[in-house]
Amino acid sequence: MVDDAVPEDLKDAVGQLREAIQKLGNDEGSEAFGNPTYDKYGRTRLMGAANRLIAALQVGLSGDVLLAERFDKGIIRAFARVVGDLAFGDIWSESKAFEVAYEIELAINQQTSKLIRPDSVYRENPSRYKELLRIDHEAESAATGIKQEQHLLSQVARVDEIVNDVEQAAGxxxxxxxxxxxxxxxxxxxxxxxxxxxxxxxxxxxxxxxxxxxxxxxxxxxxxxxxxxxxxxxxxxxxxxxxxxxxxxxxxxxxxxxxxxxxxxxxxxxxxxxxxxxxxxxxxxxxxxxxxxxxxxxxxxxxxxxxxxxxxxxxxxxxxxxxx
Structure with missing residues (x-):
């Protein structure tokens, strides 16, 4: 169910994101996702990014103005469509899951970072500023974590390839x-x-x-x-x-x-x-x-x-x- 604190023209996109999040959560440990360790990281990061995007869209700025108004709504719909395709598709792409999650976190960070500058007018509202600051730090940290995890997992995959090559050579x-x-x-x-x-x-x-x-x-x-x-x-x-x-x-x-x-x-x-x-x-x-x-x-x-x-x-x- 979509909250009312979302622009009318983004409710379908937010609903699509929520359905994808639910599907990803239910598919944890599914055999259809191949390597369970790699898939778990990709799925968790994608779910976290989608949840954070929904939360960011509902943050109020002033009066009836929401943070959602600062986002490109076409990009939001594109994010919702891609996340839905990944969640309900027959073939799971770990690399694409990480890539989409990173782009979502980056888009959130780019919008919130503009609103928490030292000269930001939102400092006058401590609770609102604190909420923006929290989302900004979470998105920035998640984006950094995604890149680190991708690097570590690529190194693990490389080590596995080396081990396989050594085993074949030994054979x-x-x-x-x-x-x-x-x-x-x-x-x-x-x-x-x-x-x-x-x-x-x-x-x-x-x-x-x-x-x-x-x-x-x-x-x-x-x-x-x-x-x-x-x-x-x-x-x-x-x-x-x-x-x-x-x-x-x-x-x-x-x-x-x-x-x-x-x-x-x-x-x-x-x-x-x-x-x-x-x-x-x-x-x-x-x-x-x-x-x-x-x-x-x-x-x-x-x-x-x-x-x-x-x-x-x-x-x-x-x-x-x-x-x-």
Whole structure:
């Protein structure tokens, strides 16, 4: 409800300001305002400026003349419209709230400061002069406070950006170190796979050479044949084991190489994502890296199927050598 001590042509503007003040007060802590700390300061300053403007408009100067008559009424209506847009709008602008609050306080201070000069005629009315002086000091102090708060909050935002940059840089370094560890692991596993492969090939060649030599140089008897078959299959078992170990280490090496590549490209891939999306991606990737098993020691059916043609080929070679 608008007080009667307001010019008729400003009652709508004052009513609009009062509705905006009520809406801003009811919205305190609303999730729609994003950052609660920053929004609270912007909202409080805007409410204070609007309340002070209404109080200033109702101050009587002399007779029926109000301080409202000294204001540009178009500016008052513009203030009321902007404050209403901020209060009832879907998107809250903290910076605009501070800016509008500052302009309102500045406009009040500019009008009241003219009336409290040493030669002011209003000194003759102590109560009226005291009221003007109070509003002037409050508006001046509020304007100064708004600028200080804006500066402090901008510094806080800057510190948050620096912390975020440092955290991202630390994450990049950590990713790089982890990628290096995976690369080193990949090289070690590849070397182990090559050693087992060389061992398997050496055993296979030894079996073939031994079987060929005994088939040609040693007369075939039942006992010697059984001994040769036992030696051959013992060698083939060792060959199968070394081959399986080589395949296992090579599989781990491939997995480590893939992890290293993904870690090296993770930062570049997530650069365009929001902070929340980056954290979610990094969390999912970490769970995969530290919980995923690169190999399974129980997939022997596929390994056995891979080695069966090789074993059959060796058996055929032995049969051919015996026939000759």
């Amino acid at each position: 990049v370094v950590a990713d790089s170190e982890l990628a290096k560890a995976f690369s080193d692991h990949e090289r070690a596993e590849a070397e182990s796979a090559n050693r087992f492969r060389i061992g398997a090939i050496a055993i296979l060649m030894g079996i073939v050479a031994f079987s060929t030599y005994t088939a040609i140089e040693i007369p075939a008897t039942l006992g010697s044949s059984l001994a040769h078959v036992g030696i051959a299959f013992s060698g083939l078992a060792a060959f199968a084991y070394l081959s399986r170990e080589s395949a296992q280490h090579r599989k781990v090496a491939r997995w480590s190489a893939m992890m290293a590549v993904q870690l090296k490209t993770l930062s570049a891939f997530s650069a365009g994502l929001s902070e929340g999306q980056r954290e979610n991606l990094r969390s999912q990737f970490g769970q995969r890296v530290f919980s995923e098993m690169p190999t399974s020691g129980v997939d022997t059916p596929s390994n056995g199927a891979d080695f069966s043609p090789t074993i059959q080929a060796v058996v055929d070679i032995l049969k051919s050598a015996r026939a000759n």
